[in-house]
Amino acid sequence: MQRFFHPPVDQWERLLKRPTANLTEIEPLVAEVFSAVRKKGDLAVKKYTEKFDKVQISSLEVNQAELKQAQNEISPDLQRSIQSAKRNIEAFHKAQKTSKVQVETQPGVLCWQEKRPIEKVGLYVPGGSAPLFSTLLMLAIPAQIAGCREIILCTPPNSSGIIPAVIRYTASLCGIQKIFKVGGIQSIAAMTFGTESIPSVYKIFGPGNQYVTLAKQWATRYHVSIDMPAGPSELLVMADKSADVDFIAADLLSQAEHGPDSQVIFVTTEPSLLDKVQNAIEDQLMTLPRRSIAEKALEHSKLICLPTAELAQNFINAYGPEHYILCVEDESEYLLNLHNAGSVFIGKYTPESAGDYASGTNHTLPTNGYSKQYSGVNLDSFTKSITFQKISEKGIKGLGETIMHMASAEGLQAHKNAVSIRLKKISDGL
Amino acid sequence: MQRFFHPPVDQWERLLKRPTANLTEIEPLVAEVFSAVRKKGDLAVKKYTEKFDKVQISSLEVNQAELKQAQNEISPDLQRSIQSAKRNIEAFHKAQKTSKVQVETQPGVLCWQEKRPIEKVGLYVPGGSAPLFSTLLMLAIPAQIAGCREIILCTPPNSSGIIPAVIRYTASLCGIQKIFKVGGIQSIAAMTFGTESIPSVYKIFGPGNQYVTLAKQWATRYHVSIDMPAGPSELLVMADKSADVDFIAADLLSQAEHGPDSQVIFVTTEPSLLDKVQNAIEDQLMTLPRRSIAEKALEHSKLICLPTAELAQNFINAYGPEHYILCVEDESEYLLNLHNAGSVFIGKYTPESAGDYASGTNHTLPTNGYSKQYSGVNLDSFTKSITFQKISEKGIKGLGETIMHMASAEGLQAHKNAVSIRLKKISDGL
Numbered sequence: 060m061q062r063f064f065h066p067p068v069d070q071w072e073r074l075l076k077r078p079t080a081n082l083t084e085i086e087p088l089v090a091e092v093f094s095a096v097r098k099k100g101d102l103a104v105k106k107y108t109e110k111f112d113k114v115q116i117s118s119l120e121v122n123q124a125e126l127k128q129a130q131n132e133i134s135p136d137l138q139r140s141i142q143s144a145k146r147n148i149e150a151f152h153k154a155q156k157t158s159k160v161q162v163e164t165q166p167g168v169l170c171w172q173e174k175r176p177i178e179k180v181g182l183y184v185p186g187g188s189a190p191l192f193s194t195l196l197m198l199a200i201p202a203q204i205a206g207c208r209e210i211i212l213c214t215p216p217n218s219s220g221i222i223p224a225v226i227r228y229t230a231s232l233c234g235i236q237k238i239f240k241v242g243g244i245q246s247i248a249a250m251t252f253g254t255e256s257i258p259s260v261y262k263i264f265g266p267g268n269q270y271v272t273l274a275k276q277w278a279t280r281y282h283v284s285i286d287m288p289a290g291p292s293e294l295l296v297m298a299d300k301s302a303d304v305d306f307i308a309a310d311l312l313s314q315a316e317h318g319p320d321s322q323v324i325f326v327t328t329e330p331s332l333l334d335k336v337q338n339a340i341e342d343q344l345m346t347l348p349r350r351s352i353a354e355k356a357l358e359h360s361k362l363i364c365l366p367t368a369e370l371a372q373n374f375i376n377a378y379g380p381e382h383y384i385l386c387v388e389d390e391s392e393y394l395l396n397l398h399n400a401g402s403v404f405i406g407k408y409t410p411e412s413a414g415d416y417a418s419g420t421n422h423t424l425p426t427n428g429y430s431k432q433y434s435g436v437n438l439d440s441f442t443k444s445i446t447f448q449k450i451s452e453k454g455i456k457g458l459g460e461t462i463m464h465m466a467s468a469e470g471l472q473a474h475k476n477a478v479s480i481r482l483k484k485i486s487d488g489l
Numbered sequence: 490m491q492r493f494f495h496p497p498v499d500q501w502e503r504l505l506k507r508p509t510a511n512l513t514e515i516e517p518l519v520a521e522v523f524s525a526v527r528k529k530g531d532l533a534v535k536k537y538t539e540k541f542d543k544v545q546i547s548s549l550e551v552n553q554a555e556l557k558q559a560q561n562e563i564s565p566d567l568q569r570s571i572q573s574a575k576r577n578i579e580a581f582h583k584a585q586k587t588s589k590v591q592v593e594t595q596p597g598v599l600c601w602q603e604k605r606p607i608e609k610v611g612l613y614v615p616g617g618s619a620p621l622f623s624t625l626l627m628l629a630i631p632a633q634i635a636g637c638r639e640i641i642l643c644t645p646p647n648s649s650g651i652i653p654a655v656i657r658y659t660a661s662l663c664g665i666q667k668i669f670k671v672g673g674i675q676s677i678a679a680m681t682f683g684t685e686s687i688p689s690v691y692k693i694f695g696p697g698n699q700y701v702t703l704a705k706q707w708a709t710r711y712h713v714s715i716d717m718p719a720g721p722s723e724l725l726v727m728a729d730k731s732a733d734v735d736f737i738a739a740d741l742l743s744q745a746e747h748g749p750d751s752q753v754i755f756v757t758t759e760p761s762l763l764d765k766v767q768n769a770i771e772d773q774l775m776t777l778p779r780r781s782i783a784e785k786a787l788e789h790s791k792l793i794c795l796p797t798a799e800l801a802q803n804f805i806n807a808y809g810p811e812h813y814i815l816c817v818e819d820e821s822e823y824l825l826n827l828h829n830a831g832s833v834f835i836g837k838y839t840p841e842s843a844g845d846y847a848s849g850t851n852h853t854l855p856t857n858g859y860s861k862q863y864s865g866v867n868l869d870s871f872t873k874s875i876t877f878q879k880i881s882e883k884g885i886k887g888l889g890e891t892i893m894h895m896a897s898a899e900g901l902q903a904h905k906n907a908v909s910i911r912l913k914k915i916s917d918g919l
Contacts (some may be wrong), residue, residue, distance in 0.1 A: 133898075140894035147594035147888075154592045155602060164577035164849035172585060172850075177862050178828055189900035225898060248753035261862040279718075284862045288709075303914070309907040316903040343910075348902045370630045397875070398608055405879040410907035413880055416895045417888055419594035420602075420876040432607050432691040432714045434874040444864040445827070446850040449835040458577075458847055464570035465846045468563075468655060471618035472778045473746040475737040478758055480773075484733070 060338070062333055063363045068370075074361060075378050077290060077322060077427050082273045089270070089277050091162035092244040093251070100254035112186075114220045117312040119256040121222055121238040127233050132224035141229055144196055144417035152201045153418030155438035167454025174204040174442040179258065181250035182235075183265030186215035186242055190223035191266075197421050197436065198264050199233035209442075211258060215242025243267075251283050262286070264436065266423065281422035286436055292428035293322035294411055295380035297371060297393065298336075300329045302386035303407050307332075308339035308477060310384055310410055311360070312353055319355035322426075324378065326371055327360045333362050371429055372396040379430040382411045401430045455481055490770070492763055493793045504791060505808050507720060507752060507857050512703045519707050520702070522674040523681070530684035537675040542616075545651045549686040551652055551668040553769060556661050556837075562654035571659055574626060574847035581849030582631045585868035597884025602873040606636040609688065611680035612665075613705075615694030616645035616672055620653035621696075627851050627866065628694045629663035635871035640665055641688060645672025649784055673697075677704035679794035681713050692716070694866065696853065716866055720857035723752035724841055725810035727801060727823065728766075730759045733837050737762075738769035740814055740840050741790070742783055749785035752856075754808065755792045763792050802826045809860040813839045831860045885911055 066074060095103035108116050130138070161171035182198040184191055194280035195212065202210045212235050214226055222240055230238050239257050241249060246257075253259030263275055264286040275285045291293065294314035296307055307325065314323050325336055325489060340357070347353055365371045372393060386407055387393060397403065399426030402414050414420045423436035434440070450458065459478045466474035496504060523534035531549060536573040538546050560568070612628040614621055625642065632640045642665050644656055652670055660668050669687050671679060676687075683689030693705055694716040705715045724744035726737050737755065743755050755766055770787070776782055795801045802823060805813065809829035817823055817835055827833065831854030832844050842852045853866035864870070880888065889908045896904035 097691040138893050140891040140898075143595075143888075143891040144895060147598070147600075150594045151590075151592050151600050151602075154590050157587060160584050162578045162581050162849065165573075168577070168843070168848050170577075170581050170849045172581075172867065175828055189898075191899060193895060193899060197635050251548050255562060282858065284859075305910055305914070306907070309903070309910045312903040313901070313907045316901060343903075343906065347906075349899075353903065394877075398605055398876055402878045405877060408882055408911055409878055409880040410885075410892075410911065412892050412896060412904040412907045413885070413888060414876070414878055415597070415892075415904060417891045418598050418878050418880065419592065419600045420878055425873075428712065429714075430873065432873060432876070435876060437602065437874055437876075439869070439874075443832060443855075443860065443862060444867055444869075445830055445860070446844070446865060446867075447824075447833045447835060448839055448844055448848050448850055450839040450848065451836075452838055455838040455840075455843070458573075461570040461573040461847045462840075462842050462845075464567050465574060465623060466842060468619075469621060469623060470778075471743070471746060473743040473773075473783065474738070474842040474845060476773065476777075477736070477743045477842045480735055480739045481838055481840065483813060484735070 060337055061359070061361045063091065063361060064330070065364060065366050067444050070354065071377060074363065078320065078359065080269055082269055084275055085270060086105045089244050089273050090295055093248045093277055096245055096248035096254065097252045101256050104241055104249050104254055104257070105244045107243070111243050112215055114216055114218055116216060116220055116240050119239050119241055121227060121240060126227055129175060129224045129227035129231060133228055137225065141178065141192065141196070145200065147417055147419035148196055148200045149204065150173060152204050152438050165457055167451035168448070168458055170446065170448045172444050172446050173239055174439070174444045176442050177262050178207065179209040179260040180207045180441060181260035181263045182210065182212045183267055184212065184214040184226060185264060185267050185271065186217070192225045192229040193416050193422065194266060195226060195229045196233065197423050199230065199235050199437050201421070201436065202441050203234055204403060205438055207441055209258060211239065211250070211260065213235040213239045213241050213246035216240040219298065243272040244270050247271060247278055247449055250279040251281050264423070286398060286423065286440055287425050287433045291320040292317045293381040293426055294384065295324040295326060295375060295378060296384040296386070297326045297375060298332060298386040299327060299388060300332065301388045304332065304335040304339045305405055306387065306409060307336050308343050312343055312347065313410065313412055314382070315353035315356035315360065316347060316349040319352055321356040323356055323360035324380070326374060328366065328368055330364050330369060333364055337362060368392065377430045381424045381426045381430065384409070384411060399431045401425050401435050452485055456485065490767060490787050491789070491791045492500060493791060494760070495794060495796050501804060504793065508750065508789065510699055512699055515700060515703055519703050523678045523707060526675055526678035526684065527682045531686050534671055534675045534679050534684055534687070536817050537673070538671055541673050542645055542647055544648055544672050546646060546650055546837045549669050549671055551657060551670060554809035556657055559654045559661060562659055565681050567655065568658065571626070571662065575630065575662060577847055577849035578626055578630045579634065582634050582868050585715060592852055593885055594726065597881035598878070600876065600878045602874050602876050604869070604874045606638065606872050607692050608637065609639040609690040610637045610871060611690035611693045612640065612642045613676060613693060613701065614642065614644040614656060615697050615701065616647070616691065620656050622655045622659040623846050624696060625656060625659045626663065627853050629660065629665050631851070631866065631868050632871050633664055635868055637871055639688060641667040641669065641680070641690065643669045643671050643676035646670040674704040677708055678702060681708040681711050694853070699720035701776060716853060716870055717855050717863045718859060721750040722747045723811040723856055724814065725754040725756060725805060725808060726814040726816070727805060728762060728816040729757065729818060730762065731818045734762065734765040734769045736837055737766050738773050741770060742773055742777065743840065743842055744812070745783035745790065746777060747777040749782055751786040753786055753790035754810065756795065756804060758801055759793055759799055760794050763794055767792060786914065798822065809858045811854045811856045811860065829860045831855050832863050882915055886915065888895055
């Protein structure tokens with residue numbers, strides 16, 4: 060781990076930087092797959108699944124029997140845990156519902172804003188070393204609460220051509236009926252253009268490797284929107300001497316085990332913590348099954364001591380962490396001065412794992428400093444707002460003059476006419 | 490104008506299509522300007538301003554004297570109108586403020602969501618034939634209400650190197666102090682990278698021509714986000730026999746005068762309206778100053794009669810109009826079945842002009858069918874939501890088991906450890 064003691068502000072840039080993968084190299088591949096899927100539909104999807112996932116799929120959609128069977132394949136303990144997590148995530152996301160905002164801005168001029176669900180959404184859940192059913196909970200639950208009419212799931216098949224039981228179970232539990240055994244670039248292309256089996260959608264959600272990340276960006280060229288730009292997962296822990304170093308070390312390691320490119324940052328105002336945290340990490344690392352992954356992530360992770368709370372707060376805002384654990388005596392000062400973060404975990408009994416799985420908050424969050432301008436996935440991610448207005452005769456008489464002056468000043472006579480023709484008919488008593 | 494009588498559903502695709510400009514041709518130019526501005530800052534900005542806007546600018550920022558002087562250069566009537574519009578827009582956007590959403594998802598597990606302003610935002614107001622001060626109102630007012638700390642404005646200078654007085658007046662009125670005399674690609678590049686004079690921002694808002702549109706898309710490669718993808722403005726009017734054809738014609742023309750690429754669609758279930766609306770348009774067109782522009786837009790505009798209200802509603806949802814005027818007897822049925830639109834204008838006294846200028850709703854809206862997944866600019870466009878959680882000793886004891894089962898099932902032992910290490914210390918009484 061790299062250590063920095065009181066780094067001057069003009070040297071922060073290097074500390075704030077994420078290792079950015081250059082995705083231009085894989086652009087030609089993404090373009091090729093998109094073009095093939097657009098032209099050949101299912102045939103191309105199956106071809107690339109065979110090529111990349113090394114498995115032949117005859118029917119892309121998971122059938123009802125496979126869905127029903129899932130329940131028998133996973134332990135009652137895990138089922139109960141997933142149900143508990145679902146209840147919490149549901150409670151938190153249901154609370155995000157907003158009601159119609161309505162204002163009579165001047166007499167007879169009634170304006171309102173309503174949110175309506177995005178009709179068709181596509182969820183992506185990556186495969187890889189373990190089935191990430193928690194991501195499915197985080198996407199499917201708000202999509203259902205928002206009322207999206209068509210919710211589809213794409214996730215890569217394993218080497219036997221099947222979707223892990225826990226993913227099928229979670230999908231069923233969340234009421235997702237349309238699951239497709241397809242991952243990678245070909246799945247994003249399929250949800251963009253639609254194929255014989257896979258419907259096209261308006262917005263695509265979910266994390267993925269660099270191929271999926273670039274494919275999602277590519278999809279935005281074709282009238283599809285995406286949840287947010289993605290990058291490797293990150294955690295910043297801020298602690299003072301009131302914190303428990305074993306907890307801090309465990310939290311930093313929980314981030315480090317995600318992947319070799321995970322970002323792990325420890326910030327403190329207490330110099331003695333640098334040694335203590337590093338020692339605790341080394342102790343706990345020994346017994347980790349994913350030790351070699353965590354070690355790689357730790358190589359470029361940073362332990363930083365800053366001289367004052369104010370500088371620490373500035374640093375954290377400049378970094379804009381995806382996950383931010385705050386273990387200090389004066390929490391409220393840090394929270395008051397926080398501008399940029401995805402999700403914040405406060406106090407010694409609030410590990411990042413809680414939010415990753417089961418406390419209720421969403422774990423699909425902006426990385427790579429994007430918390431400066433992006434929200435994590437939330438209920439509104441699955442809706443769009445529409446404004447409405449209804450103006451009465453009295454209303455247009457009161458507002459007309461203003462509109463006409465402004466339209467004239469912008470040189471838009473027809474805009475003015477749309478008002479004057481109404482005012483004239485009113486005054487003519489027509 | 491093109492007419493379609495009861496077009497069958499399988500032929501709608503052609504009617505729903507927007508003429509999409511191919512922007513790839515101008516990509517090399519955008520790339521060149523971005524690269525030059527990144528490397529050479531103000532020098533490059535000035536060079537391209539001279540090249541594209543045919544004017545030499547010595548100081549890019551509008552000075553205090555230019556700001557103060559503005560008030561003397563525009564009529565009191567126009568000032569009062571701008572102030573009235575500002576009051577309405579403020580009232581509607583202030584009402585969109587949401588409060589903290591807080592839920593104790595299970596005992597001792599407290600989760601909440603708060604919105605915080607995006608710290609640095611850049612507003613773009615195009616130049617062109619007339620100064621679009623209304624767009625400045627629509628962007629600056631919600632940015633101020635959201636509490637964005639740094640709000641800058643870029644807008645092209647006129648041929649004398651100055652910014653129109655009405656833009657300077659409106660900026661002052663809205664409390665915007667940093668105005669830069671720069672437009673086009675070079676302004677978007679400057680807000681992306683920052684120059685000696687122009688600060689970089691996190692999010693860029695505002696309409697523009699195809700160069701600005703592509704430049705905004707380009708900016709998203711460099712850690713900047715944008716309000717939405719842009720396209721030519723659109724209006725769809727839905728009317729039945731209860732509507733006033735003169736009003737409909739005036740509204741359609743107010744859209745047609747925007748530009749030759751404006752999209753104008755009239756939908757009805759009443760066959761006799763096709764003739765009547767066309768005649769009214771031809772009458773009103775004669776006296777329009779921007780007649781030649783409107784005529785070009787009308788060439789590809791469409792008058793469509795559909796046999797039933799249900800089909801009309803399906804068509805409107807499939808089109809997803811930016812502006813949607815609804816003049817029918819049974820409004821509520823149409824509103825209930827509406828899924829996709831930017832802003833809706835209801836009833837005979839509600840012209841689109843009202844929302845363009847002064848009723849209170851925002852006029853920066855999704856075009857080109859993007860209302861299916863994008864909101865128009867609103868207060869939330871200038872904020873991002875952050876989630877927080879604080880778990881007590883009791884909370885982690887209640888939630889721990891669930892997290893540990895799920896982490897194990899995903900093969901993430903360190904995630905499990907972050908909980909078990911806490912539970913162990915609690916049970917050991919440490």
